[in-house]
Each structure stands twice: as structure tokens, then as C-alpha cells.
Amino acid sequence: MPKKLSTEEISLAQALVSKANRIVVTSHKNPDGDAAGSAFSMSLFLASIGKNVTTILPDGLPEFLQWLPGYERLVQFDTQTEEAKAAIDEADLIFVLDYNALHRTGTDMQVVLENATAQFILIDHHQMPGDFAVVTYSDTSACSTAELVYHFIEQCYGSEKIDQNMAQNIYCGIMTDSGSFRFPSVTPDTHRVVASLIEKGLDHALVHRQVYDTNMLDRLKLIGYALSQKLEIIDDSLTAYISLSSDELRRHNHRQGDTESLVNQALSIKGVKLAAFFRETNHEVKLSFRSKGSFDVNKFARDNWNGGGHMNAAGAATTLSLPEAIQKFKRLVQQYRLEIINS
Numbered sequence: 001m002p003k004k005l006s007t008e009e010i011s012l013a014q015a016l017v018s019k020a021n022r023i024v025v026t027s028h029k030n031p032d033g034d035a036a037g038s039a040f041s042m043s044l045f046l047a048s049i050g051k052n053v054t055t056i057l058p059d060g061l062p063e064f065l066q067w068l069p070g071y072e073r074l075v076q077f078d079t080q081t082e083e084a085k086a087a088i089d090e091a092d093l094i095f096v097l098d099y100n101a102l103h104r105t106g107t108d109m110q111v112v113l114e115n116a117t118a119q120f121i122l123i124d125h126h127q128m129p130g131d132f133a134v135v136t137y138s139d140t141s142a143c144s145t146a147e148l149v150y151h152f153i154e155q156c157y158g159s160e161k162i163d164q165n166m167a168q169n170i171y172c173g174i175m176t177d178s179g180s181f182r183f184p185s186v187t188p189d190t191h192r193v194v195a196s197l198i199e200k201g202l203d204h205a206l207v208h209r210q211v212y213d214t215n216m217l218d219r220l221k222l223i224g225y226a227l228s229q230k231l232e233i234i235d236d237s238l239t240a241y242i243s244l245s246s247d248e249l250r251r252h253n254h255r256q257g258d259t260e261s262l263v264n265q266a267l268s269i270k271g272v273k274l275a276a277f278f279r280e281t282n283h284e285v286k287l288s289f290r291s292k293g294s295f296d297v298n299k300f301a302r303d304n305w306n307g308g309g310h311m312n313a314a315g316a317a318t319t320l321s322l323p324e325a326i327q328k329f330k331r332l333v334q335q336y337r338l339e340i341i342n343s
């Protein structure tokens with residue numbers, strides 16, 4: 001089992017929840033399967049014990065996550081700003097799930113959270129959690145926040161409180177953040193949690209189908225284009241990268257989440273140890289980094305791009321132009337060449 005909460009932390013968390021009249025559950029910007037799965041499972045749990053809960057995400061979910069139980073109660077900060085602001089202002093308790101610092105929700109939501117009078121409970125697996133929460137349940141070795149949500153509920157209320165709908169969400173978080181159980185962060189405990197979820201009625205095949213077998217033709221064509229035309233290899237540094245300009249994305253009717261798997265496909269090339277993906281948006285370039293061995297992309301993203309994440313998966317954003325960002329990346333790869341090769 002990952003890190004345990006202390007007896008004091010358990011009492012504190014129980015007291016915070018029990019005395020809160022209004023609870024807000026949040027996750028990070030560009031929510032992925034773990035963000036959504038963690039937020040919905042926690043919201044469904046809190047509602048099941050009679051709490052008034054609002055789930056707030058900074059922006060929308062890709063279509064392959066919109067079927068998750070609990071999606072119908074989502075308040076989106078970017079399109080339902082007034083409703084979201086009011087809920088945060090009136091909240092007594094705010095859950096911070098799958099992110100370590102309030103700015104991960106984006107500038108607008110960050111300000112509202114910073115001005116909130118509510119107390120915070122943070123549950124996360126990213127490095128260096130901020131110290132703004134009354135209870136911080138952070139374990140950077142956990143493969144997903146959803147797994148920690150399971151253990152939080154288990155330790156504070158008992159795992160029998162987790163029902164089928166919560167199980168679908170927790171499984172979605174674990175499955176997507178563990179690369180379908182293939183990353184080194186997967187432990188016997190991960191599988192024990194999943195075994196218990198199946199006993200609660202989890203339909204794991206359905207979750208997999210909904211997330212991975214619902215491609216749109218445009219998306220497959222975009223992936224085909226990226227892999228055949230835009231995949232570059234830096235041979236002497238065992239590095240592969242893919243970039244897509246906003247024009248290329250527009251031509252393929254790009255929708256949110258469409259390019260999610262590209263960086264992993266670049267990394268899957270035999271011998272490649274570092275992979276990067278560049279996606280141009282209207283005002284910035286989004287960067288994703290992945291590594292196979294001991295090359296720490298969290299540190300790479302933090303030191304050079306003001307980003308972060310985990311040892312083998314990290315991200316960042318830059319206001320450099322797309323060609324400038326690629327140039328900078330290539331320069332850095334030369335600089336880190338030996339470290340990458342020996343990783």
C-alpha cells in the first residue's frame with residue numbers, strides 16, 4: 001500500500017468533511033483520465049455520504065471521458081465561470097486532486113481558489129506538493145491519484161463505501177495514468193485495488209472500450225499524418241520528437257485529447273530513450289516529455305521549461321514560437337546527450 005495517513009490526519013480529514021456544508025472537488029487544467037476519474041469518484045463518494053458537492057474542472061473533458069459517472073454534475077470553470085466562482089466562494093472545504101499547486105488550474109481559476117475562505121485537502125502523486133492544504137495526502141510513487149483516492153476513502157471511511165460508479169472512475173484514473181498497467185509505478189497494491197474494484201462491480205472492459213476504442217476517423221488520420229510526416233529522430237541522442245502546428249491541427253479537425261498518445265508512440269521506437277511532443281495552440285506551445293529509463297523528464301521540464309510532472313512523464317508550456325521551441329529542445333538534447341544515452 002502507498003503511504004498511509006496518520007491517525008491524526010484521518011481524524012482531521014473526517015472532521016473537515018463532517019463539518020463542511022458545501023464541498024468543492026477540483027482537478028487540473030486539460031483534465032486527463034486520472035484528473036476526471038479522481039474528481040468524479042471523490043464527488044460521488046461525498047454525495048453518497050450526504051454532502052453538498054460541486055465538481056469543478058478548469059476546462060472541458062475530451063469526448064472519451066464524457067461518459068464517466070458523475071460527468072453530468074460537472075461545472076466547467078471556463079464556460080460556467082459565475083457558477084463555479086460562487087461555488088468556490090461559498091465552499092467550506094475544497095479537494096485538490098491530481099495537482100500540486102493552484103496555478104495548475106490556470107490563471108483565472110487560481111485567483112479564485114487563492115481567495116477562497118475554504119480549507120483544502122490535497123490528494124496527489126506529483127512531485128513537490130504545495131503546503132496550502134490542511135491535509136496533504138501525497139505519494140509520488142503512486143501510479144495515479146485515483147489509487148490514492150481509493151486509499152483515502154478506505155482509510156477514512158472504509159472501502160465498502162466505494163460503489164460501482166466510483167469504481168469505474170477510479171479504474172479509469174489508474175488505467176490511463178499507468179499506461180494500462182505497464183509503467184514501473186504499478187505495484188502489487190495497484191492490482192489489489194483493481195481486484196477490489198472488480199468485486200464492487202467494475203466493468204473494466206467497458207472502461208477500456210470507452211477510453212481507447214472510440215477513435216474518430218479525423219483523429220486516426222491526424223495520428224497517421226503525425227507519425228508518417230512529422231516524426232523526427234535525433235539519432236546520436238536516442239531522442240524522437242513530433243510537432244504539430246495549429247494549422248496542421250486545424251486541417252485535421254483536431255479536438256481536445258486527439259494527440260494524447262503521440263508522445264508515447266514516439267517513445268515506443270526501439271532504442272529511443274527520450275521523446276517529446278510539441279503542440280501549437282493560439283497563444284503558446286504545449287510540450288510533453290516521456291522517457292524510458294532513468295532520464296528524469298520532470299527535472300528536465302522544471303529546469304528548462306518551467307514545467308514538471310513525474311520522472312518518466314512531464315509537461316510544460318512556452319510562449320516561444322513553435323520553431324523556436326523545437327530549436328531550444330534540440331540544443332538541450334545535445335547538452336544532455338550523455339545523460340540520455342547512459343540513462
Ligand SMILES: [Mn+2]
Nearest residue numbers: 034098145177
Ligand atoms: Mn495523475
